[in-house]
Amino acid sequence: MDWLSKNLPYLMAGISVGGQYALIAIGYTMVYGILRLINFAHGDIFMCAGLIMVYSVTVMPMYLAIPFVLVTTVLIGFLVERVAYKPLRSAPRMSVMISAIGVSYLLQNLALYITGGLAQQYPTIPWISDVITVFGVTTKRVTVITPFLVILLVVSLVFLIQKTKIGMAMRAASKDFETSQLMGIKINSVISFTFIIGSFLAAVGSLLFFSNYTGVTPTVGAMPGLKAFVAAVFGGIGSIPGAVIGAFIIGISENIIKGLGWTTFSDAFTFALLIVVLICKPTGLFGEAATDKV
Amino acid sequence: MSKKTEVIINVALIGALFLVLFLLEQNLPSTHMLFTVLKKGAIYALVAVSMNLLNGFTGLFSLGQAGFMLVGAYTYGVLTIPVADRANVYMYFDGGLIQFALHPIIAIILAGALAALFAYLIGLPVLRLKSDYLAIATLGFAEIIRAIFQWDQLGPITNGSNLLRNYPSYKSVLFYFAASGVCIALIVMLINSTYGRAFKAIRDDEVAAEAMGINLAHHKRIAFVVSSFFAGVSGALLAMYQTSVQAAMFKSAMTYEILLIVVIGGIGSVTGSCISSFLFIILSEWLLRFLDTETYIGDFHVPLLRSGFRKVVFAVIIMIIVLFFRQGIMGTREFSVRSIYNKITGKSRKKEEGGAAS
Amino acid sequence: MSEKKREEVLKIDHMTMQFGGVVAVDDLNLVVRQGEIVSLIGPNGAGKTTAFNVVTGVYPPTNGAVYFNGREIVENHPRGKMKKLYNGEHAEDYTKTLAPTPDKITKLGIARTFQNIRLFKSQTVFENILIAEHMRRSSNLFTATLHLNAAEEKGMRSEAERLLGILGLEDVRDEMATSLPYGKQRRVEIARALATKPSLLLLDEPAAGMNPQETKELTEFIGQIRDDFQLTIFMIEHHMDLVMEISDRVYVLDFGKLIANGTPEEVQNDPHVISAYLGVQEEG
Numbered sequence: 001m002d003w004l005s006k007n008l009p010y011l012m013a014g015i016s017v018g019g020q021y022a023l024i025a026i027g028y029t030m031v032y033g034i035l036r037l038i039n040f041a042h043g044d045i046f047m048c049a050g051l052i053m054v055y056s057v058t059v060m061p062m063y064l065a066i067p068f069v070l071v072t073t074v075l076i077g078f079l080v081e082r083v084a085y086k087p088l089r090s091a092p093r094m095s096v097m098i099s100a101i102g103v104s105y106l107l108q109n110l111a112l113y114i115t116g117g118l119a120q121q122y123p124t125i126p127w128i129s130d131v132i133t134v135f136g137v138t139t140k141r142v143t144v145i146t147p148f149l150v151i152l153l154v155v156s157l158v159f160l161i162q163k164t165k166i167g168m169a170m171r172a173a174s175k176d177f178e179t180s181q182l183m184g185i186k187i188n189s190v191i192s193f194t195f196i197i198g199s200f201l202a203a204v205g206s207l208l209f210f211s212n213y214t215g216v217t218p219t220v221g222a223m224p225g226l227k228a229f230v231a232a233v234f235g236g237i238g239s240i241p242g243a244v245i246g247a248f249i250i251g252i253s254e255n256i257i258k259g260l261g262w263t264t265f266s267d268a269f270t271f272a273l274l275i276v277v278l279i280c281k282p283t284g285l286f287g288e289a290a291t292d293k294v
Numbered sequence: 295m296s297k298k299t300e301v302i303i304n305v306a307l308i309g310a311l312f313l314v315l316f317l318l319e320q321n322l323p324s325t326h327m328l329f330t331v332l333k334k335g336a337i338y339a340l341v342a343v344s345m346n347l348l349n350g351f352t353g354l355f356s357l358g359q360a361g362f363m364l365v366g367a368y369t370y371g372v373l374t375i376p377v378a379d380r381a382n383v384y385m386y387f388d389g390g391l392i393q394f395a396l397h398p399i400i401a402i403i404l405a406g407a408l409a410a411l412f413a414y415l416i417g418l419p420v421l422r423l424k425s426d427y428l429a430i431a432t433l434g435f436a437e438i439i440r441a442i443f444q445w446d447q448l449g450p451i452t453n454g455s456n457l458l459r460n461y462p463s464y465k466s467v468l469f470y471f472a473a474s475g476v477c478i479a480l481i482v483m484l485i486n487s488t489y490g491r492a493f494k495a496i497r498d499d500e501v502a503a504e505a506m507g508i509n510l511a512h513h514k515r516i517a518f519v520v521s522s523f524f525a526g527v528s529g530a531l532l533a534m535y536q537t538s539v540q541a542a543m544f545k546s547a548m549t550y551e552i553l554l555i556v557v558i559g560g561i562g563s564v565t566g567s568c569i570s571s572f573l574f575i576i577l578s579e580w581l582l583r584f585l586d587t588e589t590y591i592g593d594f595h596v597p598l599l600r601s602g603f604r605k606v607v608f609a610v611i612i613m614i615i616v617l618f619f620r621q622g623i624m625g626t627r628e629f630s631v632r633s634i635y636n637k638i639t640g641k642s643r644k645k646e647e648g649g650a651a652s
Numbered sequence: 653m654s655e656k657k658r659e660e661v662l663k664i665d666h667m668t669m670q671f672g673g674v675v676a677v678d679d680l681n682l683v684v685r686q687g688e689i690v691s692l693i694g695p696n697g698a699g700k701t702t703a704f705n706v707v708t709g710v711y712p713p714t715n716g717a718v719y720f721n722g723r724e725i726v727e728n729h730p731r732g733k734m735k736k737l738y739n740g741e742h743a744e745d746y747t748k749t750l751a752p753t754p755d756k757i758t759k760l761g762i763a764r765t766f767q768n769i770r771l772f773k774s775q776t777v778f779e780n781i782l783i784a785e786h787m788r789r790s791s792n793l794f795t796a797t798l799h800l801n802a803a804e805e806k807g808m809r810s811e812a813e814r815l816l817g818i819l820g821l822e823d824v825r826d827e828m829a830t831s832l833p834y835g836k837q838r839r840v841e842i843a844r845a846l847a848t849k850p851s852l853l854l855l856d857e858p859a860a861g862m863n864p865q866e867t868k869e870l871t872e873f874i875g876q877i878r879d880d881f882q883l884t885i886f887m888i889e890h891h892m893d894l895v896m897e898i899s900d901r902v903y904v905l906d907f908g909k910l911i912a913n914g915t916p917e918e919v920q921n922d923p924h925v926i927s928a929y930l931g932v933q934e935e936g
Contacts, residue, residue: 038426087617094355095620097426098557101550102616106609108547113602222546226437229430268441271434278431279419480797487796488786488808495772495783502770505708507758507787507848516793562774626774 009137010259011252016143016212018251019150023205024228025235025243026157027077027198033174033238034194036093040100041080043225044107045199049073049206050122050216051111057123066125070203077199078192086188104222111218119217122210129211142211147248149208153201154244161240166193174238223267227254230274236284245285303631308475315467324465327580332467334579335572336474337531342555342567343478344524349553350562350626351485352517353497355429357549358416361436362522364544365412366405366529368443371458371539372451373401379460384453391450398462402473402530409526410519412439417518421511433546443541452541459538473531477524482564484520493517554612558622566624573623578608658685660722661852661884662707662762666742667716669702669908670734676702678908679740680716684852689878689885691895693919694905695928700888701767703905704854708764712751715743720760720852726750759787763850765841767857767888771829777840778825782812784847812847818880819843835866839873846881853877855887859894867891871898896920904928 024046031039052072056065084103088096128142161167169190172180181187209224210216228243231250235242250273254266262269277284315332322328341359348354373396375383384390396404420431442448444455452458464470484490492513495503504510533539555574559566585604589596615622627633662684669677677699684690692700706713706726714734718726729746730738772780785808791801799805816822821843824832829840838858845853858874859867871894878885889895895902896916904912904925912922919925 036426038430084613084617091620093425094349094561095616097355097429098553099613099616101553102609102613105547105550105554106606106613109602109605109609113600113606116601219545219547226433226546230434233427233430264441264445268438271438274434275419275431278423278427282423282427483799484793484797487799488789488791488801488805489793489796491779491783492786494775495786498772498774499770501710501754502766502772503783504754505758505764505766505770506783506844507755508783509753509755511753520793 005136007256007259008135009139010255012134012137012139012143013212014252014255015248016146016208016251017255018248019146020205020209021224021228021231021251022150022244022247023153023201023208024224025231025247026154026201026240027195028229029232029235029237029240029243030170030174030194030198032232034170034177034191035085035096037085037096037100038229039198040097040225041084041103041107042198042202043221043223043228044104044111045073045077045080045221046202046206046209046225047111047216047218047221048076048107049199049203050210050220051115051120053206053210054120054122054216062123062125065123066207069207070200073203073206074196074199077195077202081192081195086191108218108222115216115218117218119215122214122216125207125211128208140212142208146208149204150244153204154240157197157201158240166190170194227267227270230270233274234277234284236286239284239286242284242286300631300635307631312468312471315471319467329467331572331576331580333470333535335575336467336470337528337535338552338555338575339568339571340474340477340531341525341528341552342559342571343481343564344521344528345552346556346559346561346564346567347481347485347493347524348517348521349556350560350567351490351497352493352514353500354421354514354517355425356432356518356521357429357546357553358413358432358436358522359525359552360544360546360548361432361439362409362413362525363529363532363548364436364439364443364541365409366526367533367539367544368452368458368529368541369405369408369526370398370401370530370533371461372453373404374398374461375458376460376462383458383460384450386456387449387453390453398464398534402527405530406523406527409529410523413519413522414515417515421514421518433549436544436546436549440541440544455541457538457540458533461533461537463534463537470531470535474528477527478564478568481520481524485564489513489516554616558612558615560622560624560626562626563622563624563628565629566622566627569629570623578604582607658687660684661686661688661720662886663719664703664707665717665719666745667703667706667718668714668738668740668742669699669706669711670714670738670740673737675740675908677706677713677905679742680905680908680910682903682910682913684884684886686884687878687882688900689874689887689898691899691902692886692888692905693890693892693895693902698905699908700905701856702908704764704856704888707757708762708854709752709754709757712749714738715740715746717746717750720762724750725752725757725760755787758848758850761849761851762854763845763848763852764854765838765845765856765858767860769834769837769841771837771841771844773828773830775829776826777821777829777832777843778812778816780829780840780844781815781847782808784844784849785811787848815843815847819846819877835862835870838862838870842873842877846877850883852884852886855885855889857888857890859889859891862891867894870894874898 024042027042028039031037049069053065053069056068060068080103084099085096088099128145130141131138132141132144134144161170169185172183172185173187173190227250228247231246232243234250235246250270254269257266257269318328341363345359348356372392376395377393380393381389416435420428420435423431443452446454492503492508495506495508496510496513500510555570556567558574559570582604585599585607586601587599589599660683664680664682667677667680668675680703692703694700705711707718709726712728713726715729715738717724727746727748727750730743772783789804791804795801816825819839821840824836829837832840842855842858859870862870874885875898877883899916901914902916902919903910904919906928911924911928912919
């Protein structure tokens with residue numbers, strides 16, 4: 001019991017952070033599933049969502065700011081795809097990846113310019129930032145509601161993908177890009193829609209994440225972004241449940257490592273995990289194997 | 295043009311370059327911006343070429359360059375800090391474990407060697423991965439290297455997350471040009487050798503290369519280790535140039551910058567990487583500086599100009615190049631005395647290459 | 653010369669290749685003898701290229717072995733997950749795993765071409781052929797980089813030049829390999845394979861996409877290189893006139909199973925072949 005009460009804060013923080021990673025990871029895994037592209041800019045879109053919140057609360061009330069953040073983030077994600085990835089649709093994969101790195105570089109520098117390089121204080125969102133006590137642990141309400149919200153969003157997303165027409169088109173496109181195009185699927189709308197969902201979830205993730213870690217800096221998206229990507233790979237890239245489970249595992253392990261006093265290695269652990277997964281089971285927990293035809 | 299004339303012209307041009315640099319150094323104050331640009335440009339040229347060897351010539355999309363530079367920079371710093379200064383630099387670690395100092399040149403070579411050793415070990419698992427997975431795994435390893443070097447437990451050797459400083463450094467721009475030049479020349483010679491041809495075969499088609507009797511694992515490892523060796527050397531040079539070094543600066547953003555330099559120069563062109571390195575440094579450190587300072591023309595406050603704007607402009611230029619000029623400055627072509635000569639005399643490129651394939 | 657006296661260059665023993673539950677090659681047994689031209693034919697998806705890929709080390713077979721000049725070069729038996737999935741026979745006959753990478757097989761003297769031409773696209777015809785010399789280098793990384801191997805480098809180049817001459821490719825020497833017309837590209841690919849100095853050459857659909865005239869030229873070309881280079885040739889082909897004209901023997905695969913083998917005439921008249929294969933003959 002003593003052990004539990006000592007480690008419960010870390011466990012809870014882990015579940016909460018894991019849920020936030022999960023929301024980012026879905027964006028990676030869906031884009032990779034369709035375009036076979038590691039969207040290096042996804043973490044920066046998450047950062048943008050944070051910054052937009054910081055600036056929008058200075059001109060509008062909170063109940064408007066939250067939808068405003070969601071809409072503008074979605075718009076950024078949509079524009080990034082249209083401007084930086086769509087023109088390269090027939091280019092080698094390496095070019096698209098470089099373009100993604102370029103976008104990441106641009107967004108970070110833009111943020112640096114706007115913020116002047118100073119960490120911005122994230123506004124306190126009422127109710128979810130309230131301090132509460134659960135099982136004797138004092139924490140913010142966001143820590144507790146994150147996992148539930150994540151599960152709710154993931155279930156509705158899975159429903160969307162399994163039951164709706166656009167969801168079916170998305171599944172077809174990720175199975176076989178060219179053929180689905182031949183079958184009359186409007187591939188560009190499917191891809192745009194994928195980026196819209198990914199950015200929306202990243203925006204929701206940012207609301208939750210920054211309520212806990214309130215400093216928004218231009219590079220704040222890089223680390224959660226990479227971790228979410230690792231989570232996506234860990235779960236089997238292309239698989240949404242895989243990404244979610246992977247994200248929870250990473251979030252929890254990372255916080256347990258912090259709890260053990262190995263904070264320096266909490267980031268390194270994530271990458272070590274990635275490398276082990278890539279080497280032992282490159283397709284991840286739920287991924288499908290693909291072989292090159294000779 | 296005979297091969298002999300070409301060699302003579304090249305040697306003469308290099309000689310002239312060093313003479314000009316020497317005269318500049320005699321006549322301009324050593325703090326002049328030009329020297330900053332030239333030194334940093336030479337260092338970046340080396341690391342960009344080393345990355346191009348992997349990404350451009352072997353087709354291995356690796357993003358570990360910053361990690362290997364870090365290994366090189368630290369090896370240099372740790373091995374050359376004078377014994378007398380160690381107590382001061384390693385103040386949190388009782389002067390550190392290492393109580394000797396090596397000659398800078400030996401330390402630079404060791405810096406490359408240690409980076410190469412790291413690359414060898416990392417390469418064992420990751421080089422089996424393909425394209426984007428390799429990219430993310432090397433990026434991950436670079437982050438792990440950074441975490442390890444900042445680890446307090448290793449403080450007696452690495453000084454933890456504190457600065458390394460007080461190590462010796464060469465001030466003359468000639469040194470940086472010579473060191474970087476020799477290394478780039480070695481890389482070019484490798485690319486032009488039978489190994490270089492094997493690398494290009496792997497880049498073009500792995501399956502066919504293997505069917506031609508090229509051992510993939512072996513050659514990929516060679517490319518990875520050699521590239522990292524030179525990344526390590528450039529890290530050492532960077533440490534020297536900056537006179538102090540800290541693990542925190544070798545982030546993935548640094549690798550991205552180097553990658554973008556390579557892309558701007560042309561993936562698969564050594565001279566392209568060199569040109570774009572200098573261009574990148576000249577623009578970012580010097581010519582575009584004005585974008586970062588608030589400016590008034592008369593009473594008119596020029597909009598947008600303030601700290602950070604330079605990098606935004608820069609990023610936009612990079613995106614334009616990535617999207618619309620995918621070949622970069624040079625594509626896969628090389629800039630050489632011969633190519634200029636051929637252009638002037640109007641000789642067909644094809645015939646020349648046939649006659650004198652270097 | 654009677655068939656018995658000729659040495660077996662390639663022998664495939666009980667080769668089975670299973671991808672998950674799909675059996676691509678099912679218990680294949682065949683022999684190719686010294687100096688022969690042997691064809692492997694069969695409808696699309698019959699497992700012909702898979703058999704080639706196993707012989708050249710692209711993937712290890714699920715079960716079975718391959719011998720080259722009497723020496724075993726590949727062997728495998730169902731392991732791990734495959735143990736349960738495997739539904740063939742002879743699984744107990746093989747006990748070890750011998751799975752060399754393709755470069756090792758090439759070094760032993762087996763060269764191949766590919767169904768969908770795989771030339772090095774950024775390189776000239778000459779450079780494409782020169783690459784084959786790399787595997788016979790005696791220089792190491794340092795001597796090669798420092799250009800201390802000038803004599804060897806010269807030898808490599810003159811060897812590649814010589815081959816271009818023999819194969820009549822001098823006129824396209826400095827063209828980009830992939831800018832050539834299709835038929836020429838096939839020929840360059842064969843030249844490149846020959847540059848590895850093989851004793852056994854595997855051709856994967858060398859006449860694919862060729863018109864009758866080109867096919868005729870290719871037929872002569874294959875016969876000619878067999879004699880000039882003292883080769884044994886094992887090939888996959890769909891063009892029946894080519895197969896019937898130059899093959900000494902023909903093996904027929906259908907759904908991964910060998911359904912007939914013999915001389916071209918024997919195979920042509922085999923009822924199994926007629927029903928399984930010629931009934932759905934390819935156009936062209």
